[in-house]
Amino acid sequence: MNLLKEKLEKGMLPQFVVTDPDIYELELHAIFARTWQFLAHESEIPQEPGSYLTRWIVNDPVLLVRNQKGEIKAFLNSCTHRGTILCSADHGQRRAFTCPYHGWTFNLDGELIGIVAGDKIYGEQMVRSEWNLRPIPRVESYRGMIFANLDPNAMSLEEYLGDMKWYLDIFFTRSDNGMEVIGAPHRWVAKANWKMTAENFNADPYHVQYTHRSTVELGISPSDPLYASYGHQVVLQNGHGINVITGKEGRGRFTYQTLPESMWPMFKRNLSPVQDDILSRATVFVGGIFPNLSFVSPVHGTEGHLHNYLNFRMWRPLGPEKIEVWSWFFIDKDCPEEYKRESYKGYLGSFGTSGTLEQDDTEIWAQMVEGNRGFMTRDKDLNYNNVINYLMGYDLLKPDPSFPGPGTAYPSTYNDSLARSLHEQWLKLMLAELDRREAEGE
Amino acid sequence: MNGDLYLDICNFLYHEANLLDSRKYKEWLELLSDDVVYKMPVRNTVEKKDNPFDRQGFHMHETKKSLETRVNRLYTNSAWVEDPPPRQRHYISNIAVEPGERDNEYKVRSYFLFRRSRGSEQNAEELSGVRHDVLVKENGGWRIRERTIYTDHAVIPTMNLAMFL
Secondary structure, eight states, X not given: OHHHHHHHHTTEEEGGGTTOXXXXXXXXXXXXXXXXXXXXXXXXXXXXXXXEEEEEETTEEEEEEEOTTSOEEEEESBOTTTOOBSOOSSEEEOSSEEOTTTOOEEOTTOOEEEOTTHHHHHTTTSOGGGGSOOBOSEEEEETTEEEEESOTTOOOHHHHHTTHHHHHHHHHTSSTTOEEEOSSXXXXXXXXXXXXXXXXXXXXXXXXXXXXXXXXXXXXXXXOXXXXXXXXXXXXXXXXXXXXXXXXXXXXXXXXXGOOGGGHHHHHHHSOHHHHHHHHHOSEEEEEETTTEEEEEOEEOXXXXXXXXXXXXXXXXXXXXXXXXXXXXXXETTSOHHHHHHHHHHHHHHSSTTOHHHHHHHHHHHHHHHTTOSTTTTOTTOTTOOEEEOOTTTTTOOOOTXXXXXXXXXXXXXXXXXXXXXXXXXXXXXXXXXXXXXXXXX | OOHHHXXXXXXXXXHHHHHHHTTOHHHHXXXXXXXXXXXXXXXXXXXXXXOXXXXXXXXXXXXXXXXXXXXXXXXXXXXXXXXXXXXXXXXXXXXXXXXXXXXXXXXXXXXEEEEEEXXXXXXXXXXXXXXXXXXXXXXXXXXXXXXXXEESOSSBOSSOOOSOO
Protein backbone atom coordinates (compact mmCIF):
# COMPACT_ATOMS: atom_id res chain seq x y z
CA MET A 1 0.00 0.00 0.00
CA ASN A 2 2.93 2.35 0.62
CA LEU A 3 4.20 1.64 -2.85
CA LEU A 4 0.71 2.52 -4.10
CA LYS A 5 0.79 5.86 -2.34
CA GLU A 6 4.25 6.66 -3.59
CA LYS A 7 3.32 5.91 -7.21
CA LEU A 8 0.02 7.75 -7.09
CA GLU A 9 1.78 10.86 -5.81
CA LYS A 10 3.84 10.73 -8.99
CA GLY A 11 0.78 10.35 -11.21
CA MET A 12 0.89 6.60 -11.70
CA LEU A 13 -1.50 3.89 -10.56
CA PRO A 14 -0.18 0.36 -9.96
CA GLN A 15 -2.09 -1.76 -12.41
CA PHE A 16 -2.90 -4.64 -10.07
CA VAL A 17 -5.51 -2.61 -8.23
CA VAL A 18 -7.81 -2.60 -11.25
CA THR A 19 -9.05 -6.19 -11.01
CA ASP A 20 -7.27 -7.75 -8.02
CA PRO A 21 -9.85 -9.84 -6.07
CA ASP A 22 -8.37 -8.94 -2.64
CA ILE A 23 -8.54 -5.26 -3.48
CA TYR A 24 -12.15 -5.73 -4.54
CA GLU A 25 -13.10 -7.37 -1.23
CA LEU A 26 -11.47 -4.49 0.62
CA GLU A 27 -13.34 -1.94 -1.53
CA LEU A 28 -16.69 -3.41 -0.46
CA HIS A 29 -15.88 -2.57 3.16
CA ALA A 30 -13.75 0.53 2.74
CA ILE A 31 -15.79 2.28 0.08
CA PHE A 32 -19.23 0.85 -0.62
CA ALA A 33 -20.16 0.36 3.05
CA ARG A 34 -19.06 3.91 3.93
CA THR A 35 -19.96 6.30 1.11
CA TRP A 36 -23.25 7.81 -0.02
CA GLN A 37 -24.88 5.65 -2.68
CA PHE A 38 -27.46 6.94 -5.15
CA LEU A 39 -30.73 5.03 -4.99
CA ALA A 40 -33.37 6.94 -6.91
CA HIS A 41 -34.94 10.26 -7.74
CA GLU A 42 -38.14 11.22 -5.94
CA SER A 43 -40.03 11.46 -9.23
CA GLU A 44 -39.63 7.71 -9.66
CA ILE A 45 -41.90 7.02 -6.66
CA PRO A 46 -45.50 8.13 -7.27
CA GLN A 47 -47.25 10.07 -4.51
CA GLU A 48 -49.75 7.30 -3.62
CA PRO A 49 -48.98 5.56 -0.32
CA GLY A 50 -47.50 2.11 -0.87
CA SER A 51 -45.70 3.07 -4.09
CA TYR A 52 -42.38 1.30 -4.00
CA LEU A 53 -39.11 0.70 -5.86
CA THR A 54 -36.48 -1.94 -5.22
CA ARG A 55 -32.81 -1.04 -5.67
CA TRP A 56 -29.37 -2.32 -4.74
CA ILE A 57 -26.34 -1.04 -2.87
CA VAL A 58 -23.85 -3.54 -4.31
CA ASN A 59 -25.28 -6.73 -2.73
CA ASP A 60 -27.67 -5.15 -0.25
CA PRO A 61 -31.25 -5.21 -1.53
CA VAL A 62 -33.15 -2.01 -0.75
CA LEU A 63 -36.90 -1.42 -0.61
CA LEU A 64 -37.91 2.23 -1.03
CA VAL A 65 -41.53 2.84 -0.12
CA ARG A 66 -43.85 5.78 0.37
CA ASN A 67 -45.73 5.44 3.66
CA GLN A 68 -49.23 6.69 4.55
CA LYS A 69 -47.81 10.13 5.38
CA GLY A 70 -46.18 10.37 1.96
CA GLU A 71 -42.63 10.01 3.34
CA ILE A 72 -40.12 7.83 1.53
CA LYS A 73 -38.67 5.07 3.73
CA ALA A 74 -35.81 2.73 2.89
CA PHE A 75 -35.46 -0.76 4.34
CA LEU A 76 -33.27 -3.74 3.74
CA ASN A 77 -35.43 -5.75 1.33
CA SER A 78 -34.93 -8.92 3.32
CA CYS A 79 -37.55 -10.58 5.52
CA THR A 80 -36.47 -10.53 9.18
CA HIS A 81 -37.66 -14.12 9.61
CA ARG A 82 -35.31 -16.03 7.30
CA GLY A 83 -33.72 -13.30 5.21
CA THR A 84 -35.64 -14.02 2.01
CA ILE A 85 -36.05 -11.15 -0.47
CA LEU A 86 -39.30 -9.61 0.67
CA CYS A 87 -40.38 -7.85 -2.51
CA SER A 88 -39.07 -9.17 -5.79
CA ALA A 89 -40.68 -6.68 -8.18
CA ASP A 90 -38.80 -3.63 -9.49
CA HIS A 91 -41.66 -1.27 -8.70
CA GLY A 92 -45.37 -1.22 -7.94
CA GLN A 93 -47.84 -0.34 -5.25
CA ARG A 94 -48.96 -2.38 -2.23
CA ARG A 95 -50.75 -1.84 1.06
CA ALA A 96 -48.32 -4.13 2.86
CA PHE A 97 -45.46 -6.50 2.04
CA THR A 98 -45.89 -10.19 2.66
CA CYS A 99 -42.95 -12.55 2.47
CA PRO A 100 -43.65 -15.44 0.10
CA TYR A 101 -41.84 -17.92 2.38
CA HIS A 102 -43.95 -18.09 5.58
CA GLY A 103 -46.27 -15.15 5.08
CA TRP A 104 -44.85 -12.62 7.53
CA THR A 105 -46.35 -9.23 6.72
CA PHE A 106 -44.89 -5.74 7.14
CA ASN A 107 -46.65 -2.40 6.75
CA LEU A 108 -45.40 0.65 4.85
CA ASP A 109 -43.38 1.72 7.90
CA GLY A 110 -41.64 -1.61 8.01
CA GLU A 111 -43.51 -2.81 11.09
CA LEU A 112 -44.21 -6.50 11.45
CA ILE A 113 -48.00 -6.57 11.49
CA GLY A 114 -48.81 -10.15 10.66
CA ILE A 115 -47.39 -13.56 11.48
CA VAL A 116 -49.37 -16.52 10.20
CA ALA A 117 -50.74 -18.34 13.29
CA GLY A 118 -48.42 -16.09 15.28
CA ASP A 119 -49.79 -16.31 18.81
CA LYS A 120 -50.24 -20.06 18.64
CA ILE A 121 -46.66 -20.65 17.52
CA TYR A 122 -44.58 -17.93 19.13
CA GLY A 123 -46.81 -17.17 22.13
CA GLU A 124 -46.78 -13.82 23.85
CA GLN A 125 -43.06 -13.74 24.62
CA MET A 126 -41.84 -12.74 21.15
CA VAL A 127 -41.74 -8.96 20.89
CA ARG A 128 -42.89 -8.25 17.38
CA SER A 129 -41.37 -4.79 17.18
CA GLU A 130 -37.94 -6.41 17.45
CA TRP A 131 -38.64 -8.08 14.12
CA ASN A 132 -39.54 -5.02 12.08
CA LEU A 133 -37.78 -4.51 8.76
CA ARG A 134 -34.25 -3.20 9.23
CA PRO A 135 -33.98 0.42 8.10
CA ILE A 136 -31.06 1.42 5.88
CA PRO A 137 -28.87 3.25 8.42
CA ARG A 138 -28.81 6.62 6.66
CA VAL A 139 -31.12 7.91 3.94
CA GLU A 140 -30.93 11.55 2.89
CA SER A 141 -31.88 13.42 -0.22
CA TYR A 142 -30.65 16.48 -2.00
CA ARG A 143 -32.93 18.24 -4.53
CA GLY A 144 -34.93 15.04 -4.89
CA MET A 145 -31.92 12.77 -5.33
CA ILE A 146 -32.17 10.02 -2.74
CA PHE A 147 -28.91 8.59 -1.40
CA ALA A 148 -28.24 6.01 1.29
CA ASN A 149 -25.26 5.19 3.44
CA LEU A 150 -24.66 1.91 5.29
CA ASP A 151 -22.42 3.68 7.80
CA PRO A 152 -24.52 5.13 10.64
CA ASN A 153 -21.68 7.51 11.52
CA ALA A 154 -21.14 8.91 8.04
CA MET A 155 -21.02 12.66 7.49
CA SER A 156 -24.27 14.14 6.18
CA LEU A 157 -25.05 13.86 2.47
CA GLU A 158 -24.86 17.63 2.02
CA GLU A 159 -21.47 17.79 3.66
CA TYR A 160 -20.31 14.84 1.53
CA LEU A 161 -21.47 16.46 -1.71
CA GLY A 162 -19.83 19.74 -0.69
CA ASP A 163 -19.28 22.08 -3.62
CA MET A 164 -20.75 19.52 -6.02
CA LYS A 165 -24.10 20.87 -4.83
CA TRP A 166 -23.40 24.15 -6.62
CA TYR A 167 -23.01 22.28 -9.93
CA LEU A 168 -25.94 19.90 -9.34
CA ASP A 169 -28.07 22.97 -8.64
CA ILE A 170 -27.47 24.15 -12.20
CA PHE A 171 -29.63 21.22 -13.34
CA PHE A 172 -31.91 20.66 -10.38
CA THR A 173 -32.92 24.22 -9.48
CA ARG A 174 -32.97 26.00 -12.84
CA SER A 175 -36.60 25.07 -13.52
CA ASP A 176 -39.50 25.93 -11.22
CA ASN A 177 -40.61 22.30 -10.99
CA GLY A 178 -37.19 20.66 -11.02
CA MET A 179 -36.17 17.56 -12.91
CA GLU A 180 -38.02 14.30 -13.50
CA VAL A 181 -36.96 10.83 -14.52
CA ILE A 182 -38.68 9.46 -17.60
CA GLY A 183 -39.07 5.70 -17.96
CA ALA A 184 -37.52 3.02 -15.81
CA PRO A 185 -33.71 3.14 -15.75
CA HIS A 186 -31.83 1.04 -18.28
CA ARG A 187 -30.03 -1.82 -16.62
CA TRP A 188 -27.43 -4.00 -18.23
CA VAL A 189 -24.40 -6.06 -17.37
CA ALA A 190 -20.92 -5.38 -18.71
CA LYS A 191 -17.48 -6.80 -18.29
CA ALA A 192 -15.78 -3.88 -16.57
CA ASN A 193 -14.27 -2.71 -13.31
CA TRP A 194 -16.31 -0.02 -11.56
CA LYS A 195 -13.28 2.23 -10.95
CA MET A 196 -12.43 2.31 -14.61
CA THR A 197 -15.98 3.10 -15.76
CA ALA A 198 -16.24 5.87 -13.16
CA GLU A 199 -12.92 7.30 -14.28
CA ASN A 200 -13.80 6.88 -17.96
CA PHE A 201 -16.96 8.87 -17.44
CA ASN A 202 -16.14 11.44 -14.74
CA ALA A 203 -12.62 12.36 -15.54
CA ASP A 204 -11.60 11.49 -19.09
CA PRO A 205 -12.80 13.80 -21.87
CA TYR A 206 -9.50 12.91 -23.61
CA HIS A 207 -11.01 9.58 -24.74
CA VAL A 208 -13.84 11.32 -26.56
CA GLN A 209 -11.73 12.27 -29.58
CA TYR A 210 -10.74 8.66 -30.31
CA THR A 211 -13.17 6.23 -28.68
CA HIS A 212 -16.05 8.25 -30.10
CA ARG A 213 -14.42 9.31 -33.36
CA SER A 214 -17.28 7.75 -35.29
CA THR A 215 -19.46 10.72 -34.29
CA VAL A 216 -16.82 13.01 -35.80
CA GLU A 217 -16.89 10.96 -39.01
CA LEU A 218 -20.68 11.38 -39.04
CA GLY A 219 -20.45 15.14 -38.56
CA ILE A 220 -22.20 15.08 -35.15
CA SER A 221 -19.01 16.14 -33.32
CA PRO A 222 -16.40 18.68 -34.52
CA SER A 223 -13.23 17.45 -36.22
CA ASP A 224 -10.74 19.39 -34.08
CA PRO A 225 -9.13 16.66 -31.90
CA LEU A 226 -9.05 19.15 -29.03
CA TYR A 227 -12.79 19.84 -29.24
CA ALA A 228 -13.63 18.13 -25.96
CA SER A 229 -10.71 19.79 -24.16
CA TYR A 230 -11.94 23.40 -24.25
CA GLY A 231 -13.33 24.45 -20.94
CA HIS A 232 -12.47 23.58 -17.37
CA GLN A 233 -11.92 20.48 -15.34
CA VAL A 234 -13.02 21.16 -11.79
CA VAL A 235 -11.66 19.05 -8.96
CA LEU A 236 -13.94 19.05 -5.89
CA GLN A 237 -13.76 17.49 -2.42
CA ASN A 238 -14.12 13.77 -1.62
CA GLY A 239 -13.21 12.56 -5.10
CA HIS A 240 -16.05 14.41 -6.85
CA GLY A 241 -15.53 16.56 -9.91
CA ILE A 242 -16.96 17.93 -13.13
CA ASN A 243 -15.82 18.93 -16.59
CA VAL A 244 -17.44 22.02 -18.01
CA ILE A 245 -16.80 21.77 -21.73
CA THR A 246 -17.46 25.01 -23.56
CA GLY A 247 -15.62 25.76 -26.78
CA LYS A 248 -12.42 27.27 -28.01
CA GLU A 249 -13.69 30.80 -27.40
CA GLY A 250 -15.24 29.97 -24.04
CA ARG A 251 -18.68 29.48 -25.55
CA GLY A 252 -20.16 26.34 -27.04
CA ARG A 253 -21.98 25.89 -30.32
CA PHE A 254 -25.33 26.17 -28.53
CA THR A 255 -27.04 28.49 -26.11
CA TYR A 256 -28.36 26.76 -22.97
CA GLN A 257 -27.47 23.42 -24.55
CA THR A 258 -30.39 23.79 -27.05
CA LEU A 259 -33.00 23.96 -24.27
CA PRO A 260 -36.04 25.95 -25.52
CA GLU A 261 -35.73 29.73 -25.48
CA SER A 262 -39.03 29.95 -23.60
CA MET A 263 -37.22 28.48 -20.57
CA TRP A 264 -34.27 30.88 -20.51
CA PRO A 265 -35.93 33.63 -18.42
CA MET A 266 -36.84 30.95 -15.85
CA PHE A 267 -33.20 29.80 -15.71
CA LYS A 268 -32.07 33.38 -15.16
CA ARG A 269 -34.61 33.79 -12.38
CA ASN A 270 -33.68 30.56 -10.57
CA LEU A 271 -29.91 30.43 -10.96
CA SER A 272 -27.21 32.74 -9.70
CA PRO A 273 -25.74 34.93 -12.47
CA VAL A 274 -22.58 32.80 -12.48
CA GLN A 275 -24.46 29.49 -12.74
CA ASP A 276 -26.69 30.95 -15.43
CA ASP A 277 -23.69 32.17 -17.41
CA ILE A 278 -22.00 28.76 -17.27
CA LEU A 279 -25.19 26.96 -18.30
CA SER A 280 -25.74 29.33 -21.21
CA ARG A 281 -22.22 28.74 -22.56
CA ALA A 282 -21.49 25.06 -21.94
CA THR A 283 -21.72 22.37 -24.59
CA VAL A 284 -21.31 19.42 -22.23
CA PHE A 285 -21.19 18.91 -18.48
CA VAL A 286 -19.72 15.58 -17.44
CA GLY A 287 -18.62 14.51 -14.00
CA GLY A 288 -19.21 12.29 -11.06
CA ILE A 289 -19.90 11.81 -7.41
CA PHE A 290 -17.45 9.45 -5.75
CA PRO A 291 -17.40 6.51 -5.81
CA ASN A 292 -19.75 5.13 -8.47
CA LEU A 293 -22.24 7.73 -9.68
CA SER A 294 -21.50 9.56 -12.92
CA PHE A 295 -23.49 12.06 -14.89
CA VAL A 296 -23.45 13.76 -18.27
CA SER A 297 -25.47 16.57 -19.75
CA PRO A 298 -24.65 16.56 -23.47
CA VAL A 299 -26.30 17.65 -26.70
CA HIS A 300 -27.07 14.84 -29.09
CA GLY A 301 -29.42 13.50 -31.73
CA THR A 302 -29.58 10.87 -34.45
CA GLU A 303 -32.29 12.49 -36.55
CA GLY A 304 -30.41 15.54 -37.75
CA HIS A 305 -31.54 17.74 -34.85
CA LEU A 306 -29.90 18.00 -31.45
CA HIS A 307 -31.33 17.99 -27.96
CA ASN A 308 -30.07 18.13 -24.39
CA TYR A 309 -30.79 15.81 -21.47
CA LEU A 310 -29.24 14.81 -18.17
CA ASN A 311 -28.10 11.23 -17.71
CA PHE A 312 -27.18 9.67 -14.37
CA ARG A 313 -25.38 6.36 -14.31
CA MET A 314 -24.56 4.19 -11.37
CA TRP A 315 -21.92 1.48 -11.68
CA ARG A 316 -23.02 -1.36 -9.40
CA PRO A 317 -20.06 -3.67 -8.86
CA LEU A 318 -20.82 -7.38 -9.32
CA GLY A 319 -17.23 -8.45 -8.79
CA PRO A 320 -13.83 -7.07 -9.78
CA GLU A 321 -14.52 -7.68 -13.46
CA LYS A 322 -18.26 -7.16 -13.76
CA ILE A 323 -20.74 -4.32 -13.29
CA GLU A 324 -24.43 -3.75 -13.66
CA VAL A 325 -24.97 -0.32 -15.20
CA TRP A 326 -28.05 1.68 -14.17
CA SER A 327 -28.79 4.59 -16.44
CA TRP A 328 -31.45 7.24 -15.78
CA PHE A 329 -32.83 9.87 -18.15
CA PHE A 330 -33.63 13.25 -16.56
CA ILE A 331 -35.28 16.28 -18.10
CA ASP A 332 -36.85 19.44 -16.68
CA LYS A 333 -40.49 18.84 -15.75
CA ASP A 334 -41.23 22.27 -17.23
CA CYS A 335 -39.81 21.35 -20.64
CA PRO A 336 -42.34 21.25 -23.51
CA GLU A 337 -43.54 17.67 -24.14
CA GLU A 338 -42.30 17.72 -27.72
CA TYR A 339 -38.77 18.62 -26.55
CA LYS A 340 -38.89 15.86 -23.90
CA ARG A 341 -39.77 13.26 -26.53
CA GLU A 342 -36.99 14.31 -28.88
CA SER A 343 -34.54 14.61 -26.05
CA TYR A 344 -35.34 11.04 -24.92
CA LYS A 345 -34.56 9.85 -28.44
CA GLY A 346 -31.31 11.82 -28.35
CA TYR A 347 -30.46 9.94 -25.16
CA LEU A 348 -31.22 6.56 -26.75
CA GLY A 349 -29.02 7.46 -29.69
CA SER A 350 -26.04 8.37 -27.52
CA PHE A 351 -26.07 6.71 -24.07
CA GLY A 352 -28.01 3.94 -22.38
CA THR A 353 -28.21 0.32 -23.56
CA SER A 354 -28.35 1.05 -27.28
CA GLY A 355 -26.50 4.39 -27.27
CA THR A 356 -23.95 4.70 -30.03
CA LEU A 357 -21.36 6.36 -27.76
CA GLU A 358 -22.03 3.81 -25.06
CA GLN A 359 -21.45 0.91 -27.48
CA ASP A 360 -17.85 1.87 -28.03
CA ASP A 361 -17.27 2.58 -24.34
CA THR A 362 -18.50 -0.88 -23.37
CA GLU A 363 -16.03 -2.43 -25.77
CA ILE A 364 -13.17 -0.44 -24.22
CA TRP A 365 -14.21 -1.32 -20.64
CA ALA A 366 -14.05 -5.03 -21.48
CA GLN A 367 -10.60 -4.61 -23.04
CA MET A 368 -9.44 -2.85 -19.87
CA VAL A 369 -10.42 -5.91 -17.83
CA GLU A 370 -8.67 -8.26 -20.25
CA GLY A 371 -5.53 -6.15 -20.33
CA ASN A 372 -5.24 -5.74 -16.56
CA ARG A 373 -5.58 -9.26 -15.21
CA GLY A 374 -2.35 -11.05 -16.10
CA PHE A 375 0.67 -12.12 -14.08
CA MET A 376 2.74 -9.12 -15.10
CA THR A 377 0.00 -6.57 -14.61
CA ARG A 378 -1.08 -8.04 -11.26
CA ASP A 379 2.43 -8.08 -9.82
CA LYS A 380 2.17 -6.23 -6.53
CA ASP A 381 5.90 -5.48 -6.30
CA LEU A 382 5.73 -3.66 -9.65
CA ASN A 383 8.69 -5.62 -11.01
CA TYR A 384 7.43 -5.08 -14.54
CA ASN A 385 6.88 -1.34 -14.20
CA ASN A 386 3.20 -2.28 -14.21
CA VAL A 387 1.78 1.13 -13.50
CA ILE A 388 -0.76 3.01 -15.59
CA ASN A 389 -0.32 6.58 -16.69
CA TYR A 390 -2.10 9.57 -15.14
CA LEU A 391 0.53 12.11 -16.08
CA MET A 392 -1.63 14.33 -18.26
CA GLY A 393 -1.48 17.84 -16.87
CA TYR A 394 0.76 16.71 -14.00
CA ASP A 395 2.85 19.69 -12.92
CA LEU A 396 1.98 21.28 -16.24
CA LEU A 397 -1.51 22.68 -15.82
CA LYS A 398 -2.00 25.31 -13.14
CA PRO A 399 -5.43 26.11 -11.71
CA ASP A 400 -7.25 28.98 -13.42
CA PRO A 401 -8.26 31.46 -10.69
CA SER A 402 -10.58 33.29 -13.09
CA PHE A 403 -13.03 30.36 -13.23
CA PRO A 404 -16.06 31.63 -11.30
CA GLY A 405 -17.40 28.35 -9.87
CA PRO A 406 -16.25 26.61 -6.68
CA GLY A 407 -13.47 24.00 -6.68
CA THR A 408 -10.04 23.85 -8.24
CA ALA A 409 -10.55 24.56 -11.94
CA TYR A 410 -7.94 23.65 -14.53
CA PRO A 411 -8.07 25.37 -17.91
CA SER A 412 -8.28 22.15 -19.95
CA THR A 413 -10.33 18.99 -19.61
CA TYR A 414 -7.60 16.92 -21.31
CA ASN A 415 -6.17 16.55 -17.88
CA ASP A 416 -5.72 13.74 -15.34
CA SER A 417 -6.15 15.96 -12.28
CA LEU A 418 -9.66 14.70 -11.61
CA ALA A 419 -8.73 11.08 -12.27
CA ARG A 420 -5.82 11.38 -9.85
CA SER A 421 -8.11 12.95 -7.26
CA LEU A 422 -10.58 10.09 -7.69
CA HIS A 423 -7.88 7.47 -7.15
CA GLU A 424 -6.39 9.45 -4.24
CA GLN A 425 -9.79 9.44 -2.54
CA TRP A 426 -10.04 5.71 -3.25
CA LEU A 427 -6.63 5.14 -1.65
CA LYS A 428 -7.47 7.33 1.34
CA LEU A 429 -10.55 5.25 2.13
CA MET A 430 -8.72 1.96 1.55
CA LEU A 431 -5.92 3.01 3.91
CA ALA A 432 -8.44 4.16 6.53
CA GLU A 433 -10.05 0.71 6.41
CA LEU A 434 -6.67 -0.98 6.84
CA ASP A 435 -5.91 1.31 9.79
CA ARG A 436 -9.22 0.44 11.42
CA ARG A 437 -8.51 -3.25 10.98
CA GLU A 438 -5.07 -2.85 12.45
CA ALA A 439 -6.48 -0.93 15.40
CA GLU A 440 -9.01 -3.68 15.96
CA GLY A 441 -6.23 -6.26 15.79
CA GLU A 442 -7.58 -8.09 12.76
CA MET B 1 -54.17 -17.92 -44.21
CA ASN B 2 -52.87 -19.38 -47.43
CA GLY B 3 -49.73 -21.45 -47.29
CA ASP B 4 -47.90 -19.55 -50.04
CA LEU B 5 -48.32 -16.27 -48.20
CA TYR B 6 -47.09 -17.77 -44.94
CA LEU B 7 -44.04 -19.23 -46.66
CA ASP B 8 -43.38 -15.92 -48.39
CA ILE B 9 -43.39 -14.06 -45.07
CA CYS B 10 -41.18 -16.70 -43.41
CA ASN B 11 -38.71 -16.38 -46.26
CA PHE B 12 -38.70 -12.62 -45.88
CA LEU B 13 -37.88 -12.82 -42.16
CA TYR B 14 -35.13 -15.37 -42.80
CA HIS B 15 -33.71 -13.16 -45.54
CA GLU B 16 -33.72 -10.22 -43.12
CA ALA B 17 -31.92 -12.28 -40.46
CA ASN B 18 -29.33 -13.31 -43.02
CA LEU B 19 -28.63 -9.68 -43.98
CA LEU B 20 -28.15 -8.73 -40.31
CA ASP B 21 -25.93 -11.74 -39.60
CA SER B 22 -23.87 -10.90 -42.69
CA ARG B 23 -23.61 -7.30 -41.43
CA LYS B 24 -25.23 -5.97 -44.60
CA TYR B 25 -26.94 -3.20 -42.68
CA LYS B 26 -27.49 -0.87 -45.63
CA GLU B 27 -29.32 -3.63 -47.48
CA TRP B 28 -31.26 -4.32 -44.27
CA LEU B 29 -32.40 -0.68 -44.12
CA GLU B 30 -34.03 -1.13 -47.51
CA LEU B 31 -36.40 -3.66 -45.95
CA LEU B 32 -37.87 -0.95 -43.71
CA SER B 33 -40.60 1.33 -44.99
CA ASP B 34 -39.86 5.06 -44.79
CA ASP B 35 -42.40 5.55 -42.01
CA VAL B 36 -41.13 2.61 -39.95
CA VAL B 37 -41.62 2.70 -36.17
CA TYR B 38 -38.98 0.50 -34.57
CA LYS B 39 -39.07 0.22 -30.80
CA MET B 40 -38.01 -1.85 -27.87
CA PRO B 41 -39.69 -0.98 -24.57
CA VAL B 42 -37.89 -1.51 -21.26
CA ARG B 43 -39.13 -4.63 -19.48
CA ASN B 44 -39.48 -4.43 -15.71
CA THR B 45 -40.04 -7.21 -13.20
CA VAL B 46 -43.47 -6.41 -11.79
CA GLU B 47 -46.28 -8.08 -9.88
CA LYS B 48 -48.67 -10.21 -11.93
CA LYS B 49 -51.33 -7.48 -11.90
CA ASP B 50 -49.01 -4.94 -13.55
CA ASN B 51 -47.75 -4.47 -17.12
CA PRO B 52 -44.09 -5.45 -17.38
CA PHE B 53 -43.39 -3.17 -20.35
CA ASP B 54 -42.61 0.43 -19.57
CA ARG B 55 -44.95 2.96 -21.17
CA GLN B 56 -42.28 5.65 -21.29
CA GLY B 57 -38.97 3.81 -21.09
CA PHE B 58 -37.41 2.33 -24.22
CA HIS B 59 -34.12 0.72 -25.19
CA MET B 60 -34.78 1.82 -28.74
CA HIS B 61 -37.39 4.15 -30.20
CA GLU B 62 -36.30 4.69 -33.74
CA THR B 63 -37.37 6.11 -37.05
CA LYS B 64 -35.89 5.38 -40.47
CA LYS B 65 -33.71 8.46 -40.08
CA SER B 66 -32.25 7.50 -36.69
CA LEU B 67 -31.71 3.91 -37.85
CA GLU B 68 -29.83 5.29 -40.85
CA THR B 69 -27.58 7.24 -38.49
CA ARG B 70 -26.93 4.09 -36.45
CA VAL B 71 -26.19 2.11 -39.61
CA ASN B 72 -23.96 4.80 -41.11
CA ARG B 73 -21.98 4.86 -37.89
CA LEU B 74 -21.22 1.17 -38.22
CA TYR B 75 -19.68 1.88 -41.63
CA THR B 76 -17.27 4.52 -40.24
CA ASN B 77 -13.64 3.63 -39.51
CA SER B 78 -14.03 4.01 -35.76
CA ALA B 79 -17.09 2.09 -34.60
CA TRP B 80 -15.04 -0.07 -32.27
CA VAL B 81 -18.04 -2.14 -31.26
CA GLU B 82 -17.91 -3.82 -34.68
CA ASP B 83 -14.17 -3.67 -35.30
CA PRO B 84 -13.06 -6.43 -35.02
CA PRO B 85 -16.49 -7.61 -36.13
CA PRO B 86 -18.47 -9.76 -33.73
CA ARG B 87 -20.04 -12.98 -34.98
CA GLN B 88 -23.78 -12.83 -34.64
CA ARG B 89 -26.72 -15.08 -35.36
CA HIS B 90 -30.44 -14.32 -35.34
CA TYR B 91 -32.57 -17.43 -34.86
CA ILE B 92 -36.14 -16.60 -35.88
CA SER B 93 -38.97 -19.02 -35.09
CA ASN B 94 -42.61 -19.51 -34.01
CA ILE B 95 -43.81 -17.26 -36.81
CA ALA B 96 -47.52 -16.46 -36.77
CA VAL B 97 -49.28 -14.34 -39.38
CA GLU B 98 -52.67 -12.65 -39.32
CA PRO B 99 -54.24 -9.96 -41.49
CA GLY B 100 -53.43 -6.37 -40.56
CA GLU B 101 -55.64 -3.33 -40.34
CA ARG B 102 -54.96 -2.03 -43.84
CA ASP B 103 -54.86 -3.66 -47.29
CA ASN B 104 -51.65 -5.56 -47.99
CA GLU B 105 -50.73 -5.38 -44.30
CA TYR B 106 -50.05 -8.34 -42.04
CA LYS B 107 -49.39 -8.63 -38.35
CA VAL B 108 -46.52 -11.00 -37.85
CA ARG B 109 -45.31 -12.37 -34.55
CA SER B 110 -41.94 -14.10 -34.35
CA TYR B 111 -39.63 -15.29 -31.60
CA PHE B 112 -35.96 -14.37 -31.73
CA LEU B 113 -32.88 -15.83 -30.18
CA PHE B 114 -29.83 -13.66 -30.77
CA ARG B 115 -26.33 -14.93 -30.10
CA ARG B 116 -23.13 -12.92 -30.42
CA SER B 117 -19.57 -14.03 -30.04
CA ARG B 118 -16.84 -11.44 -29.58
CA GLY B 119 -13.06 -11.72 -29.70
CA SER B 120 -11.68 -14.71 -27.80
CA GLU B 121 -14.58 -14.65 -25.34
CA GLN B 122 -15.64 -18.27 -24.82
CA ASN B 123 -19.21 -17.52 -23.79
CA ALA B 124 -21.54 -16.14 -26.42
CA GLU B 125 -23.86 -13.33 -25.37
CA GLU B 126 -27.54 -14.14 -25.72
CA LEU B 127 -30.83 -12.26 -25.95
CA SER B 128 -34.32 -13.61 -26.54
CA GLY B 129 -37.84 -12.33 -26.93
CA VAL B 130 -40.71 -11.84 -29.31
CA ARG B 131 -41.18 -9.32 -32.10
CA HIS B 132 -44.51 -7.91 -33.16
CA ASP B 133 -44.22 -6.66 -36.71
CA VAL B 134 -46.52 -5.01 -39.19
CA LEU B 135 -45.41 -6.03 -42.69
CA VAL B 136 -46.67 -4.43 -45.84
CA LYS B 137 -46.36 -5.41 -49.48
CA GLU B 138 -44.97 -2.42 -51.38
CA ASN B 139 -44.05 -2.50 -55.07
CA GLY B 140 -44.00 -6.26 -55.05
CA GLY B 141 -41.71 -6.62 -52.03
CA TRP B 142 -42.22 -6.84 -48.28
CA ARG B 143 -41.38 -3.93 -46.04
CA ILE B 144 -41.39 -3.66 -42.24
CA ARG B 145 -43.69 -0.83 -41.20
CA GLU B 146 -43.64 -1.47 -37.46
CA ARG B 147 -41.50 -3.58 -35.22
CA THR B 148 -41.88 -3.79 -31.45
CA ILE B 149 -39.29 -5.92 -29.71
CA TYR B 150 -40.41 -7.41 -26.40
CA THR B 151 -37.30 -8.75 -24.74
CA ASP B 152 -37.40 -11.41 -22.02
CA HIS B 153 -34.83 -9.54 -19.92
CA ALA B 154 -35.31 -6.86 -17.27
CA VAL B 155 -31.53 -6.56 -16.98
CA ILE B 156 -30.04 -6.71 -20.46
CA PRO B 157 -27.40 -9.47 -20.39
CA THR B 158 -25.46 -8.25 -23.44
CA MET B 159 -22.87 -5.54 -22.89
CA ASN B 160 -24.72 -3.22 -25.28
CA LEU B 161 -27.56 -3.21 -27.77
CA ALA B 162 -25.48 -2.40 -30.81
CA MET B 163 -27.28 -5.10 -32.79
CA PHE B 164 -30.59 -4.78 -34.60
CA LEU B 165 -33.19 -7.34 -33.59
